Amino acid sequence: MSLQKVEFVETPGSVVRKCPGTKHHICCGYQTIDLVEGCVLSCSYCILKAYLRDDTIRVSCKPEGIIAELDKMIDERTDHILRFGTGELSDSLAIDRRYNLNRFLVDYFGHKQKAILELKSKWADFRHLLPHLNPYTVISFSVSPQRFIDAEETRTSPIHKRLKAARLAQDSGCFVGLHFDPIVIYDGFERDYRYLIADIGRMLDPARILWISLGTLRFPPALYDLLLQRRRRYLLSGEFIRGEDGKYRYIKTERIRIYRMLYRLLKDIDPNLFIYLCMERADVWQEALGIDMKDSEGLVGLFDERVKNLYGGTL
Numbered sequence: 001m002s003l004q005k006v007e008f009v010e011t012p013g014s015v016v017r018k019c020p021g022t023k024h025h026i027c028c029g030y031q032t033i034d035l036v037e038g039c040v041l042s043c044s045y046c047i048l049k050a051y052l053r054d055d056t057i058r059v060s061c062k063p064e065g066i067i068a069e070l071d072k073m074i075d076e077r078t079d080h081i082l083r084f085g086t087g088e089l090s091d092s093l094a095i096d097r098r099y100n101l102n103r104f105l106v107d108y109f110g111h112k113q114k115a116i117l118e119l120k121s122k123w124a125d126f127r128h129l130l131p132h133l134n135p136y137t138v139i140s141f142s143v144s145p146q147r148f149i150d151a152e153e154t155r156t157s158p159i160h161k162r163l164k165a166a167r168l169a170q171d172s173g174c175f176v177g178l179h180f181d182p183i184v185i186y187d188g189f190e191r192d193y194r195y196l197i198a199d200i201g202r203m204l205d206p207a208r209i210l211w212i213s214l215g216t217l218r219f220p221p222a223l224y225d226l227l228l229q230r231r232r233r234y235l236l237s238g239e240f241i242r243g244e245d246g247k248y249r250y251i252k253t254e255r256i257r258i259y260r261m262l263y264r265l266l267k268d269i270d271p272n273l274f275i276y277l278c279m280e281r282a283d284v285w286q287e288a289l290g291i292d293m294k295d296s297e298g299l300v301g302l303f304d305e306r307v308k309n310l311y312g313g314t315l
């Protein structure tokens with residue numbers, strides 16, 4: 001798929017980290033396991049372009065050390081259910097078939113049965129993991145209209161393949177996650193998202209969708225300059241402001257309008273869907289979704305409730 005160099009490296013210190021979140025924004029309390037840094041899928045807006053020093057994909061995978069650390073964290077944290085993911089500094093599945101990096105984690109979480117592993121991807125192939133999957137692994141896909149994928153995510157799987165793969169995960173006994181992120185304003189995006197959500201309603205079992213996130217496009221100034229230079233018209237159509245965290249994002253009224261629209265369309269599929277906003281402030285939660293989300297602990301509490309409801313007494 002790619003000519004990018006893949007290097008196996010020894011990372012000093014831990015690759016298990018708390019997601020740093022964003023200052024003054026509501027954070028979901030996610031933990032990341034950064035097995036891979038860099039991504040072969042090379043989406044045009046990828047934030048990694050601004051953070052990583054070059055194109056090399058660096059793999060840092062020491063199963064024994066990672067498992068010892070996870071054991072300690074999970075056993076110590078008895079007040080809520082920890083959620084971990086390998087898709088923060090890379091895509092969880094894009095090179096996984098070739099290097100088999102996530103398998104030990106899938107097995108570990110399946111045996112532990114006390115926390116959740118999320119594999120988040122835009123790459124619709126996880127057949128190599130199928131015999132090992134268990135309910136404690138959540139297969140998640142980022143979802144966008146195909147028009148946007150054709151323009152800005154050219155190396156990723158098309159949306160129909162992602163949704164088919166999500167259905168396969170559900171039929172194999174897993175819960176799935178969907179991430180509308182980044183949601184992007186372009187000419188006709190409302191209609192495209194309506195069709196996308198109708199496809200989701202047709203293809204997936206809503207009772208086995210564990211969570212859905214909504215997050216509009218945001219990027220640091222270095223990436224904004226790059227997008228301007230490269231004239232990415234799909235990515236520069238809206239009106240932007242610079243937030244308290246220094247990142248560019250759409251103006252608040254637009255973000256609220258978009259979240260309201262998508263929230264309503266998704267709730268029309270099934271009112272029980274669990275939908276959260278990624279890196280937004282309490283006032284946006286209130287105005288867009290009518291939810292009084294005071295702080296990050298409030299959101300972490302909702303995740304706990306959701307997971308307990310769907311897993312019954314098994315977690």
Ligand code: SF4
Nearest residue numbers: 039042043046090091
């Ligand atoms: S799939 Fe994710 S990590 Fe990979 S290039 Fe695209 S945005 Fe970046």
